[in-house]
Amino acid sequence: MYLLGIDPGLATTGFAIVRTEASRKPHIEQYGIIKTPAGLSLGERLVMIRADLVELLEKYTPEHVGIEEVFFGKNVTTAMHVSHARGVIVEECARRGMPIAEFNPMQVKLRITGDGRADKKQVQSILGIEFGLQFASKHDDAADAIAIALCLMHSLRTSNL
Amino acid sequence: MYLLGIDPGLATTGFAIVRTEASRKPHIEQYGIIKTPAGLSLGERLVMIRADLVELLEKYTPEHVGIEEVFFGKNVTTAMHVSHARGVIVEECARRGMPIAEFNPMQVKLRITGDGRADKKQVQSILGIEFGLQFASKHDDAADAIAIALCLMHSLRTSNL
Structure with missing residues (x-):
């Protein structure tokens, strides 16, 4: 089965698709970021995020989705932007029954x-040692999404979910 | 033409449809609230908000949408919840080209x-004097949505938009 990990953001949303099979090492099937240009309106950026997410959901039909909670320690405006993007993502997944x-x-x-x-x-x-991945700093959000997907996998295996 | 005013929220989203015609007094066509139960998951609540919004958009096809900015003076958690709902609403309207x-x-x-x-x-x-409306306190969000729709109408007339 496929699991989707999401590190949401308005400018950059990290995503990772992890394939898991019983008693086998998980496989990082695809990971990357959805980037939206700062010059676009809020609406245009949210439309882009949803469209790219829908493409992923239709390609893999993940059975579970893990998403990072919003951290508002640093900047409330950023947290608000993240929450807009996160709302769109959570709604799209929930509507599909994920x-x-x-x-x-x-x-x-x-x-x-x-x-x-x-x-x-x-x-x-x-993640690099475990899966042979190398991350440039621009891939921080994708790496976070992989970590979230793996965290989700562990939670499912230990029946916390 | 129809204008839509929205006062977004996760628990309660106020909405108002105002019909405007040149040199005529605006008409408050419909107003109300979209309520979501606190017992539902975030995803379920966002799905409800979107479904009710879509019904409104398909009934009236408003030409412009006005939405309140998030006010985070009081409670950051509430502001974050509002932003999740607002993201869903803004995305749905933007995707329809509104x-x-x-x-x-x-x-x-x-x-x-x-x-x-x-x-x-x-x-x-x-609003009561102008349109003969009476608001119970549970209609605060609907009243705010009417005020936003009227604010949008004035902005359009004075070409601020």
Whole structure:
């Protein structure tokens, strides 16, 4: 089955499709980012995010979706933008009947590295060792999405969901 | 032509359809609220909001949409919830090619009452006198949506949009 991990954002949404089979190592099927230009209106950007998401959902029909919770520690305006994009994503998945699990950044870091306060580099280093992936800094959001998808997979296996 | 005013929220979204014709008094065609139960998941609530919005859009095909900006002075969690709902609403209207104008609460109050710091009661009292409407307190969001639609109408007439 396919799992979808999403790190939502208005400018950049990271996504990852992970294929899992019982007692086999998960396979990172596809990952990347949905980027929207700052020059477009809010509506145009949200339309782009939804259209790209729909393409992914129709290609893989993931059975479960994991999405990062909004972190508003730093900048409320950014958190608000993220929430607009996140609303569109959650609605689209829910309308298709896909179960959605929400994870906060600390849960994801803890699951991947064993340390809830690990930084992005540590998370990416572990994903790199585990799956032979290399991340440029522009792929931070895609790496986060992979981490979320793996976190979702573990939660499903341990029946937390 | 029809204008749609929206006061977005996850629990309660106010809406108003105003019909305008050149040199005639605007007519409040329909107004109300989209309510979603707190017991449902975020996804289920967003699906409900979108479904009810789509019904309105298909019934009236409004030529312009006015929507309130998110006010995050009081509660960041509420602002985040509003932003999820607002993202779904803005995306749906934008995908249908409807121009969307955003207004902040101060602009709306200033336009309706002449005072940007007017309270809800003052706004509702003017709407009551102008259109013979009476609002129970549970209709606050519907009243706000009417005020936004009228604000949009004035902006269109004075070519600010």
